[in-house]
Amino acid sequence: MRRTLTIGAVAVVLLSGSAALVPVTAMGAPTFTVGAAGERPKVDLVGEETKRVLDEFYDEVVDKNDLSAGPKYIHDWYIQHSILMDQGLAGFNKFWNLLEGMFPDFHADRHKILAQGDTAVMLNTFSGHHGVTGQEIRIEVMDIYRVQDGKIAEHWDTIDYSVAMKFGFPIPAVVQPADPIDWTGTRKQTRNVALAQEYAKRLFGSGDADRWSALYVSRDLVNHQPGVGNGREAFAANLRKYHQEFPDLTVEVTQVVAADDEFYIRSVWRGHRASDGKALQFSRGDMFKVRGFRAVEHWSALEYHSLIGFEGLENRPI
Numbered sequence: 001m002r003r004t005l006t007i008g009a010v011a012v013v014l015l016s017g018s019a020a021l022v023p024v025t026a027m028g029a030p031t032f033t034v035g036a037a038g039e040r041p042k043v044d045l046v047g048e049e050t051k052r053v054l055d056e057f058y059d060e061v062v063d064k065n066d067l068s069a070g071p072k073y074i075h076d077w078y079i080q081h082s083i084l085m086d087q088g089l090a091g092f093n094k095f096w097n098l099l100e101g102m103f104p105d106f107h108a109d110r111h112k113i114l115a116q117g118d119t120a121v122m123l124n125t126f127s128g129h130h131g132v133t134g135q136e137i138r139i140e141v142m143d144i145y146r147v148q149d150g151k152i153a154e155h156w157d158t159i160d161y162s163v164a165m166k167f168g169f170p171i172p173a174v175v176q177p178a179d180p181i182d183w184t185g186t187r188k189q190t191r192n193v194a195l196a197q198e199y200a201k202r203l204f205g206s207g208d209a210d211r212w213s214a215l216y217v218s219r220d221l222v223n224h225q226p227g228v229g230n231g232r233e234a235f236a237a238n239l240r241k242y243h244q245e246f247p248d249l250t251v252e253v254t255q256v257v258a259a260d261d262e263f264y265i266r267s268v269w270r271g272h273r274a275s276d277g278k279a280l281q282f283s284r285g286d287m288f289k290v291r292g293f294r295a296v297e298h299w300s301a302l303e304y305h306s307l308i309g310f311e312g313l314e315n316r317p318i
Helices: 045-062 067-075 086-100 161-167 186-206 209-214 233-245
Strands: 002-007 010-015 018-023 074-080 108-114 119-129 136-148 149-159 218-225 249-260 260-272 281-293 295-303
Touching: 002 295, 010 161, 018 186, 045 108, 045 119, 045 136, 045 149, 067 074, 067 149, 074 086, 108 249, 108 260, 119 249, 136 161, 136 233, 136 260, 136 295, 149 281, 186 209, 186 249, 186 260, 186 281, 209 218, 209 233, 209 295, 218 233
Parallel strands: 074 149, 218 295
Antiparallel strands: 002 010, 010 018, 108 119, 119 136, 136 149, 249 260, 260 281, 281 295
């Protein structure tokens, strides 16, 4: 069965659950057509169950520092993509014991969670104080989990390693692997999967931030990204500066999670500085709350350690 979503200058053709991007000639406000109302669920029940599992995991294991409850929520074999942890339940336990030993008051503050089917992304702040020096660690993290048979089966994350490295934690040499785009879910989720890819391509990657921000970003955007102000102009200005320094910037989408009115994009940015050709590569996660097709609120998590060595960038949020 064929279903088409038209977003800006791209039509997304859905064929039996797969997708292809097909150019269209008209440029204007995005329109969405996802087939008859009965073809897709009204509620993502699998996504709701995924959120329930993760909320209980944080309640019982993370918040209470109770690793004995871990087997109830984590598969023994679970796949770990973070450089900070080894594979499986044993790897999680080893890392959590290390954190508790270094930071006796280590804890997580949960800010947001959104899910699509068996995958969910959480925006968390982890903080604590070193048991010997008293130095505070405070890191905002976007954690992505895949749940299978009621337990966590896979994990990715986006972390500011420039904070973690101060305490001796390793930094990644390679980017975490991509996750196939999921086109299942409600009509709004499917629309937002396509919209997320448009944001990455047009807003982030095109080099024409003013044009695409006018279409996709609310004039009164609430922006939680550190160092970048609220509003459409501040959002666009930040992107303009980046493209000026890296004119060959490319943006690769590696993961999308879409709810009915929010979506998450994990992406890898690559480019070369115009002044000397120095190569840049870093990963970032972005959450957008949308009204229709326009962003009204934005959160981000960036791997700022990759900006070290670029004068004027390491202390400037991108």
